Every structure is written in structure tokens, then in C-alpha cells.
Amino acid sequence: MLNYKYQDWKTRAGQLTFRGQAFIDGKFTDAISGRTFNSINPATGQVLSAVAECDAADVDLAVAAGRRAFEDGRWSRMAPGDRKAVLLKLADLIRANLEEMALLDSLDMGKLITDAVTIDAPGSAHFFQWYAECIDKIYDEVAPTGPGDLALISRVPLGVVGAVTPWNFPLDMATWKAAAALAAGNSVVLKPAEQSPLSALRLAELAAEAGVPDGVFNVVPGFGVTAGQALGLHMDVDCLTFTGSTAIGKMFMQYSGQSNLKQIWPETGGKSPNLIFADCEDLDTAADMAAFGIFFNQGEVCSANSRLYVERSIKDAFVEKMIARAEAMQPGDPLDPASKMGAIVDEKQTQGIMRFVQEGKASANLVTGGDRVTVNGKGCFIQPTIFDDVNHDNPLARDEIFGPVLSIIPFDSEAEAVSMANDSIYGLAASVWTNNLSRACRVSEKLHVGTVSVNTVDALSAQTPFGGMKQSGFGRDLSLHSLEKYTALKTTWIKYKT
Structure with a gap:
């Protein structure tokens, strides 16, 4: 595909089909309201697909699905090696569908196909593989105590993670959030930017094919003022990770205080x-x-x-x-x-x-x-x-x-x-x-x-x-440190007879 000519890419683009429905609890579904919005190719003005316009009701369904999956342990308590195998398969599926994933981002937000197919899509596969390989290599701790006391310190998944991602790197930003959150054992509800939702919906389909259980990875396309705000204010979302403007990052901080004091991890503006x-x-x-x-x-x-x-x-x-x-x-x-x-x-x-x-x-x-x-x-x-x-x-x-x-x-x-x-x-x-x-x-x-x-x-x-730092936010993506924002420290103190 790296040797594709202009006409090759145009032909391949014309053969694409687009997933426009939300992905909730393991299946594609229309928005409850029935409303849609158009995903438009900014290079041509062409409508690519009608996309489900999710709002608070759809977010409720997705969060409930994520909570059920988390509580019954189908993913959160899956053996680390088994979770690893699933995410490694997802990385392989992204590579197997590399040109499609690249085209989705190129058509949806206007980025060069040469960048999408050599940087963005391979990067997504790489990050899923990297976090998959971390899963069975991170150890918990035993605190120093006196005789008769055993203090165990473990990192446990938070529960349901909301992720609100920007339009500039649609697939990569969805991956940066989802790969780490899923590796830690959480359920994820992803709200992609309304300007570029198509690769995130295809990613959800590939995740299901890889073996991510129903309800664990949900995608709710929609607008920030409806679906995004609903995630920020939701009383059953344990953590919200966001990449976007500083102004919207501040709003998510406010939503946390107005709701359940969920953790907010903002990565916001820059002027480097x-x-x-x-x-x-x-x-x-x-x-x-x-x-x-x-x-x-x-x-x-x-x-x-x-x-x-x-x-x-x-x-x-x-x-x-x-x-x-x-x-x-x-x-x-x-x-x-x-x-x-x-x-x-x-x-x-x-x-x-x-x-x-x-x-x-x-x-x-x-x-x-x-x-x-x-x-x-x-x-x-x-x-x-x-x-x-x-x-x-x-x-x-x-x-x-x-x-x-x-x-x-x-x-x-x-x-x-x-x-x-x-x-x-x-x-x-x-x-x-x-x-x-x-x-x-x-x-x-x-x-x-x-x-x-x-x-x-x-x-x-x-x-x-x-x-x-400063008003660029304090969230961190990538590295093992990213896992820290999707887990909580839990102490288990055991007294025993000596």
C-alpha cells in the first residue's frame, strides 16, 4: 500500500463502507432519538455517512452496559494473560485493516493519506500492542510492616472510563485513551469528535472481533454539548479522560464537581x-x-x-x-x-x-x-x-x-x-x-x-x-504512567497469628 498511486487510493476510498451507528453493548445501534448528523469530507464537501447523534439517553445505555461488564468481571477480572491476548489480537486486526483505518481518518478530517497510513494507523496498532504487553508485567506491592501484619498494595481498575477525544488524530487519540484504560481492566465509553467519528466506530467493531467482551468498549458519537456533557455529568462514570481545548477541559472539571467527583484527566491546548x-x-x-x-x-x-x-x-x-x-x-x-x-x-x-x-x-x-x-x-x-x-x-x-x-x-x-x-x-x-x-x-x-x-x-x-503543565492540563497519555490514571491504589491489611 505504500506504493499506491493517487488513483489507487481514490479507487479504494470509493469501495469503503462506513459504520454510522453507535456501538453499545457489543452491537451497532441507532441513537434512541433516531437523529443523525453528517460526517463530511473537508477536502471535497462530500457527505461520507449519516452518523447516529447520541445524547444523554444513549450515554446512559452505554455507561450501564459498561458497568454491568465491569461488575460481572467479564473483562475486569479476566486473567491478565487472557486480556493481553485479546488486545494483541486487536493490534493485529488494525494492521490487517491498515489502509481502511488510514482512509477513514483521511476522508473524515482531511489528513494526508501518506501520514495516516505510515504514522497514525500503525501507531494505533503499536500502542495497543505496547499496552497489551504491559498487562502481565506490572506487579503490586507489599508494604513493610511488623510481625503479624501483611499489608498488600494493589492497583485496581476504576470501573467505567469516559473518553472524549479530538478530531485531529481520530484513531490515535481513541487508542491513546482506550488502550491504557482497557489494559487496566476498565470498561470504556468513548465519545469521538463529531467531525471525525468514523475510525472510532470501526475500531469498536475490530475490538469485538478481537474478543473484547460486549459492554466493555462502547462508542457514542454525538455533539459535545449533549453526549460529551452527559458523560462529564454522569453519576456512574468513574473517570473522564479528555483531549481538546482548554475551555472545554475546564468545563469537564466543573462537571466533575457538579456530579460525582469523578477523576478528570485533561490534556488541553498548546502554543509550543x-x-x-x-x-x-x-x-x-x-x-x-x-x-x-x-x-x-x-x-x-x-x-x-x-x-x-x-x-x-x-x-x-x-x-x-x-x-x-x-x-x-x-x-x-x-x-x-x-x-x-x-x-x-x-x-x-x-x-x-x-x-x-x-x-x-x-x-x-x-x-x-x-x-x-x-x-x-x-x-x-x-x-x-x-x-x-x-x-x-x-x-x-x-x-x-x-x-x-x-x-x-x-x-x-x-x-x-x-x-x-x-x-x-x-x-x-x-x-x-x-x-x-x-x-x-x-x-x-x-x-x-x-x-x-x-x-x-x-x-x-x-x-x-x-x-x-499550566493550562495545557495535567493529564498524561502514553507510558506506564498513563495506567496510573485508570487505576486506584487499594490497600488490603491482613493480621495473622505469628
Whole structure:
């Protein structure tokens, strides 16, 4: 499939069928209300499928199914090795259906098929495999006590986990939440973003085929103000994990206090800084990665390196490198392997990005891009856009645009660069480019973010936690630490005769 031509992908896309019903208690079902909404391809405006518009009544059914499954132990008390085998089979099924899973995300939210089939879909399989392999390798503890006392400390699943995921990485974000929560023994009720629900529904079908018991993994597509809020306020959801905007993350925190004090694990907005020092010896690689850091996935990445701080002595030369790379990354049909950028997820997001661009034209130096374009006369496409000499207080440098818009800001000293990088309500990620080891360590220590990537951008792996500080939230996905948010510590104290 990596050798597929443009026409191959178009033909395969035309052969797809879409699951549009909710998946509750092991079967596909219409929303109780009978209402649906359309899933639309942002590259063409084509309606892909009518999708069940779930609301509070459907969420109630899904949570009840998850609770029954949890209480009777069909998954929560399944032998660890057996749970492991099921999730390993799910990973294999994702790989067996790799091109379909990639196409679903490409068609649904506009991402490049080349990225979906080489990064997103294989990543989903990898993360399910990684968490599956953890299941029978995590040990509980015995606390030190005196004679006649045995204190056992165990990690136990929480129960029913609600997961609300964003539209920018539909399959991967569903996986980051579900793989860890399921590995820990929980039931899951997933509410995918209404802009991109199709891969999550197919994932549920594959999970059932792999042997995940009925009721353990449920998917309720719908809108945030109905299905999402219902999950947040539900009295029988034990934990809610969320990736999305900071504003919505704050609402879920409020829902917890208004309901049953469920755990909330938010991973929210970002405005990640990328610091280029003059002692970086490979400026071409730094420019390549800086372009990747903002234009990958059309800039629709919470950790996108959207603030580029460049030491003044090399700034002009570096800007020229960035312009050249941006002009070589013009958007095209997401199904064309030759395309360098795909479509923006929908009309609303496209208009929001263009408002920032239009306002930026009056307050900063637009050096490339800045226009909305079409492909074959259709679609939600925006050119890769760069503003130079951006004032640090400009909304271009302060607000999360969530699109292919880069702000370049010069600095004169290390202290100034660190100060500006930290001067943000967000703290998700940062990048540092330098060949001075002391500077790399010193600056990394001072940056108030969840991940610092040195001489690369946006580094992540299954082995390392992903999440932020400040108003980027405090949830952590990936790594063994992710399991901590889906389990509770339980002490069992036994007195015995010596």
C-alpha cells in the first residue's frame, strides 16, 4: 500500500463502507432519538455517512452496559494473560485493516493519506500492542510492616472510563485513551469528535472481533454539548479522560464537581515554542523540523511548534529557509501521495484560522502564504503561512490558532528566549536547537512544559509520557504512567497469628 498511486487510493476510498451507528453493548445501534448528523469530507464537501447523534439517553445505555461488564468481571477480572491476548489480537486486526483505518481518518478530517497510513494507523496498532504487553508485567506491592501484619498494595481498575477525544488524530487519540484504560481492566465509553467519528466506530467493531467482551468498549458519537456533557455529568462514570481545548477541559472539571467527583484527566491546548540558537550547527535540519513542527497535519496539533524564536544574528537567513520550505508544502488532495499538506477539518475551523491570518496581516509581517485555496475547485485548504517580526503580545503569538500559521520572533539572549517561551498560559511542549550541551540542559530545565525536544521537535514514544503543565492540563497519555490514571491504589491489611 505504500506504493499506491493517487488513483489507487481514490479507487479504494470509493469501495469503503462506513459504520454510522453507535456501538453499545457489543452491537451497532441507532441513537434512541433516531437523529443523525453528517460526517463530511473537508477536502471535497462530500457527505461520507449519516452518523447516529447520541445524547444523554444513549450515554446512559452505554455507561450501564459498561458497568454491568465491569461488575460481572467479564473483562475486569479476566486473567491478565487472557486480556493481553485479546488486545494483541486487536493490534493485529488494525494492521490487517491498515489502509481502511488510514482512509477513514483521511476522508473524515482531511489528513494526508501518506501520514495516516505510515504514522497514525500503525501507531494505533503499536500502542495497543505496547499496552497489551504491559498487562502481565506490572506487579503490586507489599508494604513493610511488623510481625503479624501483611499489608498488600494493589492497583485496581476504576470501573467505567469516559473518553472524549479530538478530531485531529481520530484513531490515535481513541487508542491513546482506550488502550491504557482497557489494559487496566476498565470498561470504556468513548465519545469521538463529531467531525471525525468514523475510525472510532470501526475500531469498536475490530475490538469485538478481537474478543473484547460486549459492554466493555462502547462508542457514542454525538455533539459535545449533549453526549460529551452527559458523560462529564454522569453519576456512574468513574473517570473522564479528555483531549481538546482548554475551555472545554475546564468545563469537564466543573462537571466533575457538579456530579460525582469523578477523576478528570485533561490534556488541553498548546502554543509550543521552538528556540533556535545561533550555535545550532545544522540550520537546514532545524528548518526542516521547524516546518514539520508547524505544518504537519495542517498545524492541527496541540503541541505544534507555532512560536519560532530565532537568535537575531541568524534570524534573517533562517526566515529565508522557512519561506522556502513553506512554499514547497502547498496543500493538495489528501489522497494524492504527492500532496504535502491536506485539508482543514471543516468550514468552521477554516474560517477561524483565516480570521487570525487576516488580523495578523495588519499587525505583523506576512512573508509567505496567508490565503485560503481550493483543490479541484473544492475544499477547506489554507496555505502554509509565516509571519515574521511578530510582537510577543500579538494574538498570533499568544492564542492557539490550530492551523498552519507560524509566528517568528527574534531574541538577543538566552534569558530573553526562555522568558518569552515561558510567557504563555500553555505548557505542553517545547523544542531547543543548540550544539552546546550545557545550554541544552540549562534551557530544558527552565522551560515550563511537559516535553522538551532537543535538536528535534515533538518527540514522543509509547515509553514516554505525553502531557503538559499550566493550562495545557495535567493529564498524561502514553507510558506506564498513563495506567496510573485508570487505576486506584487499594490497600488490603491482613493480621495473622505469628
